[in-house]
Every structure is written in structure tokens, then in C-alpha cells.
Amino acid sequence: MMASLARTILEDHLERGELVPGQEIALRVDQTLAQDATGTMACMQFELFGVDRVQVETAVVYVDHNILQIDFKNPDDHRFLQAMAGRYGLWFSRPGNGICHYVHCERFAMPGKTLVGADSHTTQSGSCGMIAIGAGGLDVAVCMAGHPFELPCPKIVGVFLENELQRPWIQAKDVILELLRRRTVRGGRGAIFEFTGPGLSTLSYTERGTIANMIAELGATGAVFPADDETRSWLAEQGREEDFTALETGDTGDFDEEEHIDLAALVPLVAKPSSPGNVVPVDELVGTELTQVCIGSSVNSSYEDLAVCGAVLRGHELSEKLVSATATPGSRQILDQITRSGTYVDLLMAGVRMLEPACGPCVGMGQAPPSGSASLRTFNRNFPGRSGTADDQVYLCSPSVAAASMLTGVISDPRELPAPEIPPRPEARPEVVQRHILEPVPADEAASIQIPRGPNIKPPPAQKALPDELKMRVLIVAPDDISTGDLSPDGATVMAYRSNVPAIAEFTFQHRDKEFPKRAHEWGGGFIVAGDNYGQGSSREHAALAPAQLGVRAVIAKGFARIHRRNLIAQGIVPLLFQDQADYDKAELGQTWTISRLHSIAEGEDELETEIEGVGTITLTHDLLPREREIVVAGGLIRYLKEQQPAPA
């Protein structure tokens, strides 16, 4: 019996704890990544630890999110990050080089290693036989400063793949959409999905990347693929064959749970508005009118993804029903390849707008669709308003469904098309990317690098001690599945304030409750009450930093998403749970709640009496792990670490 690869890598990196699902563990981290929208805050928090140089083998900062330069804010951030990278020994990937997940897979991912990244889709590097986990900026900063990464030990779900995809119309996207269809956006919480079985060898490295990227949509901790012949030839093409080590994934008997997927039986799937878990077969949606179709961007922007679309569109034009269509390659290498294969011209001539390799429309960085209309996208998320249009109707699909729909202007089933002639992938030229990833500056030169801070770059707000008793008002009663995009919205306007917490706080809950920040100011802070899966989606710690800035001291929910739960803890907001979920219904806007004996959490207390004015007493509880108890009582991770390790004299 083969042992689970995920468990083997976890074991190799275990610094503290036992590999028992749910128990607190700490892992040695080999690599970190951050991008510009999360990286400025991560870097400023790293500075607080007074460490002279990053303490991991490889740390990279990518500029790929806030790439619109319509005023000084984003370019100031880029200049800051370039200088920070130079000063502290990170690699710096310039804007235009590509999306962090793609470039990391091309240039840095390595079998058997661990990667912690300030972006939820860091999981994409799991395609290379490594454990790759998304985290908040502060957790990544702590790893860069040499601390291990703390997390609840995940369970391992073995996903057995049988047979082969019916290409070109059934694609890797349909595998991950199938998992989302079965399990929904909450169905991967606390788990690493390990892919195995006879169908695996038929999936290319970038197809595996598609699945690993979107494992984040299940709320999972990560995805792991083996390092096999496919991985070896990918690394060889990247001029990195020496980074290869063969690693097999596990077999029946070594997993906590199993899933079985017959690749040959899959049909094209589509996630309907406005959740990646809202998945149905394309048949149910055929004929839905569209105004926009977008391919590429954060996921499905590999050579093969774009080439199939180019081949379908060759010699045709976009339907007149559409207002626009876009294509975004994942990296400068892919842009180079589609240029040489003719795909670029195929797309261009068909009328597709060719965008630069960056996250772009996936995070509402341009290309918002017309009001109230349907946009079909090969992206990973369709939370309400994420596209930049408040009443958007975003559908998520594979590249072949997108290509078929570009021809017709309505959602279409690609299986009705004639077989396309897909141009083979031209040999990769990794230097087109590598040249623009600036190397870490040697330590002796680095010490003298000055770090320019533009006027929008403000220091991270100081964390505050947690009082033993909190008597505050309920600022909002929110439903299930609140995303971090509800808390700290996507899009060019808001994301330009990622380096300025007081400013970005004014956009908290903008799409759901415009008055929230004003109310929080007037009431001197308060509590958020929410349903299950609170904080699903991205890793952005701004979804915790901004409420903290507005005086939120606790979130009381039916359940939390993994990364956001940890971000709350790290930023000094207590994540509490209802002992009796029916008590959620007692919550009302404006009520005063008194939560007592909060400091007893650090002594092992699990139940907190809470008085709701005019209603009575309820019991709140929590699922904090031993160190997390101490972190919340200290008022956040920075305060906790400083208390543990007094600053050098």
C-alpha cells in the first residue's frame, strides 16, 4: 500500500504537534509567496519582527493583482514591494510577468516542498507534488520571519480518478466543478485532497493546476498531485529538471475519506450565479443570453486552455449578441507560446480583447460586465459584485464551453461543434519570464536599500489587548456564506487601498450594507453575527483588518471558513460559535450583547455565558486550538509573538 503523499510531506515538515485531523500542528515552511494586493501589508507586518532577511529557502513577491495604474496608489505599492524584496532577500516578479500561481508553478514549485502564500489559490502549486496552502498576509509574514506555519491538521481525502477525459470538450475544469457539485463550497473544509488512481497520468501538469487552484473553492486546505513523468517533463521544459523528485500519491487504506471520479463519464458543467458551488450540467443552461465571455485569468489560462478557444474561433467571429470577450494568458511564457502557435491571432481576428498576463477581470480589475447581464467566465469565483458590477450574473465554466458560447452569444454545449485543430504547444522559453523576476539582492548590498513609501501606504494598525468582558452592540446579522469579498470588496477602486487599512475599512460590507462603517463608528465598534461558512473565499486579511479597524472585537457565527477564521484570530477578533445554532435567530441589529470571562479561553474554557439585552442568556463556544487561545487573549498574533519573544535590545 502506498502511503498518502500529503501525509508524508506533512510528516517531513512537522515541527510541532501530531498528525491527527483537527489537532494543532506547526509546519516548517520552504517557500512563501505574496502578491501586490496582499503583499504590502504582509511586508509591513514582516518589518515589525525586526528580522534582517527572509528565513525561508525561497520567498517571492508577485505584482499581478493591482496592475491598473490610474493614479499613484498601485504604482507606489509596486515600487515599495520592489524595494522590500531587494532589502529583505525576496524574488520580485514585475507586473506583466503573469499571475503568481502560474509563474510559481513554472519557476519555483518543487516536489516535496511546502509553500505558504498570501493568496487562497496558492493551492495551485499542489500540482507539482508539494503542499501549497493559502494564508493571510500576517501568517505569511510570520513564516518569512522564520516561524513555522500553524494550522489544524487536515484530514486527507483521496480522490481516485478513473479512465480519461473526453477531450477537447470535457476538461480539467469539469473535474473540479464535479467536486464542487458533489460537496459545494463548504465540502472541503479541513481537508487536503490527494489525487490518485489510473486516470491521473492522463492529466497534464497545467490540468492538474486547474484542479489544485480551485480546490480553494471547496474551502479546502490544499490539493496534492504526484510528481511523476508528466511533472518531470514539465520541469525539464522549464530548465529545472534538477528540481524533480519522483513522488507517488497514496492508495486505498491511507485516506480519511475517498472520492471516485470516472473522468470518461463527466459532462461539461457550469457554476451558476453567484457561488462556485452552484453547479449544474451545461444542458440546463443552454440558450442563456450573454453580454460577455472571458477566458483565462486566475485559472484556465494555460496554453492548452487558450489554444482550444483559438482553434474553435479560427475563421469565425464573436456573436453579435456579445458586447465583448476577453482572453488573459496566465504568464508571459504562455503569452509567448500563444503568439508563436498562432492562437493569439486566432483570438484577435475573432474579435477577442487580448489582455496582459495578470489577474485582471477575475478580481474586478477592469472588464466589469453591463448591469444585470450575464457574463460567462472560465474563472474560479462568481461571488456577487466581484466582477465590479453590483447586480452581476456571473457563470463559471471550462474554456471549451466559453469558446462555444463566444460563437453563439448564449451558453452553448461545445459537444455540438466539429473537432477543432488545436496547434501543438511550442517549446517553452522560460527566460521570457525569468529575466523579469529580479533576484534576491546579496545581503551586504541589501542593507543599504531604502524603502520608498507613497502617501497611501500606512503602517499596520496597532493590535489591542482583549478585555475580559465585551459589552457591545450587534452591527449586522449576516446570512450563511458571507465571502471576504462582502467584507472587503474586490475591484479597482477598493483594492487600491490595500496598503491603507483606515481607508479600506470605509468599504466594509459595501455591497450588502452601505451604512455598516458609519454605524460602527457611531456605536464605538461592536459584534458581527453570521451564519455558516463566514469569510469564505479569499485569503485577504483586510476582511479582518478592516472590521478590527472599525472596532469589531468578536464575530459570532454558525461556522467559519479556514483562512478567514485564522485571519480573525491573527488580527485580534475572537471567532465564536453558537453552542445552540438556533440562538442565531435571537440576534437582532442593534442589540447589546455582553460576553463575559473572555480571558478564561486561554485557561482552557470552552463555554462563555453571554447576556443578550432583553432576550436572556445564551452560551457561546469556540474551536480555538491551544496556541490560538493564547493569541486571541493576547489581542492578536503580533502582540502574542512580541510577548513571547521580547524585541532584541
Ligand code: MIC
Ligand atoms: C481572489 O482570487 O479572491 C484573490 C484576489 O486572489 C485573493 C487575494 C486578494 O484578495 O488579494 C485570494 O484568493 O486570496
